[in-house]
Amino acid sequence: MRPGLTEVRDKQFGAFTAWQALCEYTRAEMRTRVDRGDWVRVFHGVYRESATTPTPQLRVEAARLSIGAQSLAAAYETAAELHGFAVSGSSTTHVLGVQRSRTSRLVVHGDRTGPGDLELIHGIVATNAIRTAVDVARTSDRLDALATLDSGLRLGLSCTALLAESERHRGRRGYVQAVELIELADGRAESPMESRTRLRCIDAGLPRPEPQVEVSTRNGLRRLDLGWPEWRIGLEYDSATWHSGEAAAARDDRRHNWLSADGWTVYYATATDVYQRPENFIEPIRCAMRGR
Known part of the structure; x- marks a missing residue:
């Protein structure tokens, strides 16, 4: 160049x-x-x-240049990316601006902002962390929204602050969903798919699972993605990255054996199960709880 x-x-x-x-x-x-x-x-x-790489900073600046605006603010999932929150991975860029427009790749929202709603992050003006989390909780798919809220809590937000911010959105689209999900959010979740798996369990009517359950076995401390200590039942999200190859299989087998010896039953969920067939792990867990 x-x-x-x-x-x-x-x-x-x-x-x-x-x-x-x-x-x-x-x-x-x-x-x-x-x-x-x-x-x-x-x-x-x-x-x-x-x-x-089409970073959120590049995409927001490209949106400003394309529209010919003096300034734009990143919002919704694009602002969430800037704040480091878990997002769905959508390629759509969301910004706030005067000239509203909507395409498959760029959405310009005409939302109003109040004092303190905007901040500079990584060189880009964006909605602040607390407003961003609530905006995503209102408007995103429930599975993705909870993942964003969980990661927000993990990065330092609080449920109290999120609920207080949600009151400013009362009457807006998705307010009820946002409040419901904020009350379910848990910063102990260590990955977006763990958050989505947990919500599937809750939506199916299972007792609320505990994230990152620590189990003391005869071979040391073991940790499960999700668990119900009362029933000694665990649920692991089966990530292809973590659970692949011979070494991973041997590690998982040993871990599973020690948990079984201590009276725990562990089930597994894949991405396909979570997104398309949650009954594949929900029903076996439900049956196991009834049996115990």
Whole structure:
């Protein structure tokens, strides 16, 4: 990339406009780079290099450049990304602005903001952490919303503060869902899929499971993703990353054997189970509880 455009790109989190590119390249040169895949369109009239990761900072800045606004604030899941909260992984960028619009990749919300609602994070203006968490809890799918709330608590938010913030949203879409999920949130959850698995259990009417249950066995302390100590039943989210390969299988088998010897029954849930067939782990757990 030529020096003039490199300087502009670096000031804009990796994004640059077609007009800025044409100050350094001919139209034919620019078209060649786009056709080869060297440059990738982010939003209308705005590009990034293919090797540049489309971070939330880049996407928000690209949205500002595309719309031609003096400033935009990251909101909803995009703000949650900036705060380090767990999010669904959607590619849609959410910002607050005067010129409202909605496409599959960019949503400009016309939400009002009050004093203290915005802050600067990683060089980008965004809704503050507490408002962001409540906005996501109101508007996202329940499974994803609880994962965001759990991670927010893990990073220092409190249920008291979240409930207080939710009162400011009373009457808005999703208020009831937000309050319900805030009361279920638990900062002990160590991954988004653990949060989603826990909500599936609660929604199915099982007693509320305890996250990160510690079990003292004859071979030392063991920990389960979720558990019901009263019934000595555990539930593990079977992550392909953690539970794969011969070494992982041997480790899991030994762990499972010691838990079984201590009277625990452990069940497993995969991503497919959680998203599509939760009955695969819910019903065996329900039957085991009845038997005990």
